[in-house]
Amino acid sequence: MAKVSPVSIKYMVHANLVAEGALEKPDVIGALFGQTEGLLGAELDLRELQKEGKIGRIEVQLERNEKKTMGKIQIPTALDQSETTLIAAAIETIERVGPCDAQIEIGQIEDVRGSKRDYIIERAKKLMQQLSDETDSREISNEIKESTKTSNVQEHGDEKLPCGDLSGEEIIIVEGRADVINLLRAGVKNCIAMNGTKLPKSVQELTKHKKVTLFVDGDRGGKLISQNVVDNAEIDYIASAPDGKGVEELTGKEILMNLRKKTSVEDFFRQNKLPKPKAKSENFELKEADKKKLKELSDKNQGSDNAVILDSDLEKIKSVSVKSLNGTLKRINKTPSVIIIDGTVTVPIIKSAEDAKCSVIVAKNFATTDTKIQLLSL
Secondary structure, three states, X not given: OOOOOHHHOOEEEEEXXXXXXXXXXXXXXXXXXXXXXXXXXXHHOHHHHHHOOOEOOOEEEEEEEOOEXXXXXXXXXXXXXXXXXXXXXXXXXXXXXXXXXXXXEXXXXXXXXXXXXXXXXXXXXXXXXXXXXXXXXXXXXXXXXXXXXXXXXXXXXXXXXEEOOOOOOEEEEEOOHHHHHHHHHOOOOOEEEOXXXXXXXXXXXXXXXXXXXXXXXXXXXXXXXXXXXXXXXOOOEEEEOOOOOOHHHXXXXXXXXXXXXXXXXXXXXXXXXXXXXXOOOOOOOOOHHHHHHHHHHHHHHOOOOEEEEEOOOOOEEEEEEHHHHHHHHHHOOOOOOEEEEOOEEOHHHHHXXXXXXXXXXXXXXXXXXXXXXXXXXX
């Protein structure tokens, strides 16, 4: 006789027995097999089903009560729902067990798999909790990457300002440490923080020797900071985060996109309807040897209708015609410390030189002297 595997049991039929007289377990088992034989056809015959392992061992518990016998019957099945209910209904047709009249009534049909499912769900919850308590490998990876980027934060000056690599010719000024870290994440390393709204002296000194972009938040505070910084430092460009966003909130793509949209100080102030910034010139002192060199260069340039643009070491950056000087000063990348001009220096030329942060203009004649630039007639 084949046995049904406990693993394959789907349903458990629970039945209650009441018999008028004394009974033994074999009497009940015999009645179950004998009185249902052929009732539902060969396919659902209890003996055949048990041989095939589709019905398990039938458990019977009996209890004598005066002249009656009370009992409980359990029949495990691996059949489907419809077949199991047919077997259960067939058992209720038994009217006699052994020598006694009897009545069998189905108490319930238990879905054994349901209890298994409940166990599986509860166990899965516990296992999920254990997994949640453990550190995810991705979290570890992210922590390592974050610490690597944060470790790239350096300090500059007596104020120990958070910054990246400032060794290049261009720097980006931002408001706070979080902004610096966010720029480093995006691969922008040449940044330094002011650590507040007031411009530190060490940053002010940096702006004298670097091409400077001020990167501010896209709110009213960002505009106020831009006014303060421009009034106290040499700023070339201003970039802004989108309206309502801070630099520290931007994604890598947003950072690069908004830096590419940087504008001149004048354009930024005009677009945001801010008071026009005052033009500033660098405090550039000339020694006697420098003046002698400038006179020699001025003499060579005489009669050429050209303008010679020099850096702070009095080395030539480029030579252009006086007519194209204004456009050149707007596009030039390096700060022109000295400009030698053949001819009269007009007001527009002085204005362009102020905007370009020129310190000295050498020429024979000047249309105005109302400027902070040193005007030399050699």
